[in-house]
Amino acid sequence: MAENLHTQATLPLNQNPASNYNIHPSDANFTQLVSFKFNGEGFTSWKRAMLLTLSAKNKAGFVNGTHCRPVDETSPEYLAWERCNDLVCSWILFNLDKSIAGSVIFLRSAREIWLDLKERYGFTSLAKIYSLEQRLADISQGNASVSEFFTSIKSIWDAIDEAHPLPYCTCNNCSCNLTKRIF
Structure with a gap:
């Protein structure tokens, strides 16, 4: 050893x-x-x-x-x-x-x-966010299976989340004033 x-x-x-x-x-x-x-x-x-x-x-x-x-x-x-x-x-x-x-x-x-x-x-324009939200509003299941339909919806949700993510607390005791940054 x-x-x-x-x-x-x-x-x-x-x-x-x-x-x-x-x-x-x-x-x-x-x-x-x-x-x-x-x-x-x-x-x-x-x-x-x-x-x-x-x-x-x-x-x-x-x-x-x-x-x-x-x-x-x-x-x-x-x-x-x-x-x-x-x-x-x-x-x-x-x-x-x-x-x-x-x-x-x-x-x-x-x-x-x-x-x-x-x-x-690494940035997303407002036009891109609008386009994603429009795709989400227009999506329909059609002939897709439930699994395929959900996957399509989830991929759009994930893209929207990535485009403008919500801030999250990193301090573990809420001294970071997160609520002030959100509102």
């Missing part, structure tokens, strides 16, 4: 399973991580699917800002960070439509790409 711990400590950061910088041999840079490439529509669904996959691969920190570029460019950690960042960048680029990927390909970090996409596509 002690021998195994010593072996893990001497492994390069990209090969150490306990490291945030671990790259598994199956982590190809041309991997389709989610079921659809982002083409400018459905950003919140694509973002959620990407975050789930990145989290499962222990790489969400490269887009959410918790795995920052190390300051010392000569350290082994810097090289490991750079390699992982490049891998996450390539995953994001491969899971984007060609035209969108082309607009972010020269950004230097996965975090920069993520923030650029979020700034451009």
Whole structure:
């Protein structure tokens, strides 16, 4: 057991399973991580699917800002960070439509790409909300099964919720003045 711990400590950061910088041999840079490439529509669904996959691969920190570029460019950690960042960048680029990927390909970090996409596509206009509410008002079961009909309704409800979510209490003792923010 002690021998195994010593072996893990001497492994390069990209090969150490306990490291945030671990790259598994199956982590190809041309991997389709989610079921659809982002083409400018459905950003919140694509973002959620990407975050789930990145989290499962222990790489969400490269887009959410918790795995920052190390300051010392000569350290082994810097090289490991750079390699992982490049891998996450390539995953994001491969899971984007060609035209969108082309607009972010020269950004230097996965975090920069993520923030650029979020700034451009992470908002919902009032026209989009109106369109979703109109679709909800116009929906009918027709020949669909109850399950298919409910799934259609639920997907619209979820899109509306994502478009303008209600704030929620994060302080556990209601000192955050949530009711003042709602009303």
